[in-house]
Amino acid sequence: MSSSHGHHPYHLVNMSPWPLTGSISAMMLTTGLIKWFHQYNMSLFLLSLVAILLTMIQWWRDVTREGTYQGLHTFMVIKGLRWGMILFIVSEVLFFFSFFWAFFHSSLAPNIEVGMYWPPMGIQPFNPFQIPLLNTTILLSSGATVTWAHHAIMEANHTQALQSLGATILLGFYFSALQAYEYIEASFTIADSIFGATFFVATGFHGLHVIIGTSFLSVCFIRLFNCHFSSNHHVGFEAAAWYWHFVDVVWLFLYIFIYWWGG
Numbered sequence: 001m002s003s004s005h006g007h008h009p010y011h012l013v014n015m016s017p018w019p020l021t022g023s024i025s026a027m028m029l030t031t032g033l034i035k036w037f038h039q040y041n042m043s044l045f046l047l048s049l050v051a052i053l054l055t056m057i058q059w060w061r062d063v064t065r066e067g068t069y070q071g072l073h074t075f076m077v078i079k080g081l082r083w084g085m086i087l088f089i090v091s092e093v094l095f096f097f098s099f100f101w102a103f104f105h106s107s108l109a110p111n112i113e114v115g116m117y118w119p120p121m122g123i124q125p126f127n128p129f130q131i132p133l134l135n136t137t138i139l140l141s142s143g144a145t146v147t148w149a150h151h152a153i154m155e156a157n158h159t160q161a162l163q164s165l166g167a168t169i170l171l172g173f174y175f176s177a178l179q180a181y182e183y184i185e186a187s188f189t190i191a192d193s194i195f196g197a198t199f200f201v202a203t204g205f206h207g208l209h210v211i212i213g214t215s216f217l218s219v220c221f222i223r224l225f226n227c228h229f230s231s232n233h234h235v236g237f238e239a240a241a242w243y244w245h246f247v248d249v250v251w252l253f254l255y256i257f258i259y260w261w262g263g
Helices: 018-039 043-069 075-107 131-154 158-185 193-225 235-261
Strands: none
Touching (some): 043 193, 043 235, 075 193, 131 158, 131 193, 131 235, 193 235
């Protein structure tokens, strides 16, 4: 198998500034959050968001150019990308596992600091059959539409792929809006005992992953609209779909254990 380098099927990435600008932007984001929380000044936080957004756009542009127009994503490169995405999702599973560990450690044997009662006294948890159940329906529906989009791409049905992927993105935005409304209406905060801490950290990080996944799918929608995907070469969309299914599964565990059982 030949490549632009002549002797191997792997892609040697050209020198790029985006890993450097991305890491600097991430450091600015962390520092900006601290500054916002302690000094009530959002200037550095907003600047870091702009820097991260610009880095993402230009990095994705380069990867799209390499895979779509320059033909550098050979079979071996795609195989490596798939395994990289799988390992990334495994690391994310372990990330959320730590939150569930903390929740069960506190809820199965409540200590005297929370009144030896769960949920702790003074905490009014959410009704799991209101917004949480609606959000569960939304995410399960989005899992169905993204699978529909995947099959439409494999069958080279461009119109159905666009419609189903667009529906998935809209459902992702709808979920995020309802989650934000739920947070605004919450009767407790992240500072209210271990219940508030584990609830907002676990659901908040899941909400962040929904936003990331929606952004991922939005980029795929733009690429699909520009006919970058074919029935046998759409690894970018596959990665986004896997990530979205992971987000769906994590929400099911959150709903069952934190909203329903834990509340």
